[in-house]
Amino acid sequence: MAPDRVFRALANDKRLQILEWLRDPTRHFPPQTDGDLVKDGVCGLFIADKLGVSAPTLSEHMRVLTAAGLVKAKRAKGWTFYKRDEPGLKAARRLLGEVL
Template structure:
């Protein structure tokens, strides 16, 4: 049986996914080599994509982009890695898979 805490986590995750912008970020990060230019620092697979590339592709203010990335990170869908003063984001595939499984089991 799912606890109240489990349901709260599911609600937070659903709210994170309720934004078309955040869904787009997750889609782009599924194949970063196809969606972003080569990076000097940071490996696409190990580190993720530089926040600046995400901001440029979204064509949003830095603060707005940061908020979207924070929501996805707080929900566990993204992993943030700091490297050489930059922040890189990659998908947390185990969390995404777990969420899909929990959602399937819970409904």
């Protein structure tokens, strides 16, 4: 896990908000037609809408979170679904503890 990628991912309030929402997706997002919120993840369009950003802007946020190992992306039926990468988040917590 690259510390610079983790710090970059966590240095943005919108990305922190996304991580918080993805912690409990059924509480923060409506049911999906093409995927289970918990098992498959949340459709990127739902996240973009809730965050109030365009799809390309959301893609960049998710690219940063994925590159840092904090989120997993899954493509299905032309959509991208996102969920937290719990082992990656655990590793990031350890990394932050070591650095701080």
